[in-house]
Amino acid sequence: EAGVTQFPSHSVIEKGQTVTLRCDPISGHDNLYWYRRVMGKEIKFLLHFVKESKQDESGMPNNRFLAERTGGTYSTLKVQPAELEDSGVYFCASSRSSGHNEQFFGPGTRLTVL
Amino acid sequence: GNSVTQMEGPVTLSEEAFLTINCTYTATGYPSLFWYVQYPGEGLQLLLKATKADDKGSNKGFEATYRKETTSFHLEKGSVQVSDSAVYFCALRGGYQKVTFGTGTKLQVIP
Numbered sequence: 001e002a003g004v005t006q007f008p009s010h011s012v013i014e015k016g017q018t019v020t021l022r023c024d025p026i027s028g029h030d031n032l033y034w035y036r037r038v039m040g041k042e043i044k045f046l047l048h049f050v051k052e053s054k055q056d057e058s059g060m061p062n063n064r065f066l067a068e069r070t071g072g073t074y075s076t077l078k079v080q081p082a083e084l085e086d087s088g089v090y091f092c093a094s095s096r097s098s099g100h101n102e103q104f105f106g107p108g109t110r111l112t113v114l
Numbered sequence: 115g116n117s118v119t120q121m122e123g124p125v126t127l128s129e130e131a132f133l134t135i136n137c138t139y140t141a142t143g144y145p146s147l148f149w150y151v152q153y154p155g156e157g158l159q160l161l162l163k164a165t166k167a168d169d170k171g172s173n174k175g176f177e178a179t180y181r182k183e184t185t186s187f188h189l190e191k192g193s194v195q196v197s198d199s200a201v202y203f204c205a206l207r208g209g210y211q212k213v214t215f216g217t218g219t220k221l222q223v224i225p
Binding site: 035037041043055091102107 | 118150155156157158159160163203205211212213214215216217218
């Protein structure tokens with residue numbers, strides 16, 4: 001089966017612009033997660049969808065970040081307006097429903113804000 | 115809250131050397147513990163895991179034992195190869211779904 005895919009692989013934007021990242025989970029995975037790694041630090045949790053509902057968004061840094069998962073399939077993460085400190089690698093992961101199922105990670109999107 | 119502390123890198127080893135990457139954690143309850151690996155240009159992959167105390171996770175010659183008494187999950191490999199060069203992340207998952215990661219340790223193995 002195809003793995004988790006993310007688009008784009010790299011994005012370079014200027015401060016104040018808007019960027020939208022996309023994640024396509026593994027087919028049939030109800031759980032979708034967003035994480036990010038900033039400045040070579042630890043990978044931090046952003047939020048968790050179960051199907052189209054936000055189960056946990058405690059890691060979202062501020063209201064410049066908006067995540068959606070309409071229809072419970074792919075998800076988008078929009079940053080508007082982008083700031084310098086938003087630069088980093090954004091990972092998406094998905095897992096099957098319920099229980100302690102393994103999370104499968106995508107390759108990440110490297111975002112650079114100039 | 116949960117946290118993971120792992121040794122800072124980069125770690126540079128010669129091929130066939132012994133590898134240890136230290137990892138300790140803080141968590142309530144009984145978390146599951148993981149090591150993830152990110153090879154250059156690729157995404158995160160689960161390397162191994164352990165779900166309860168004294169469990170040993172192993173894969174591709176790597177091992178880690180869940181030590182509740184020392185809250186540790188050190189990664190070891192007896193003989194590293196150039197192909198093991200990557201960034202290694204220690205992580206835990208508690209009662210909630212989200213995974214808590216350490217900062218990552220970059221390993222470079224030279225021929």
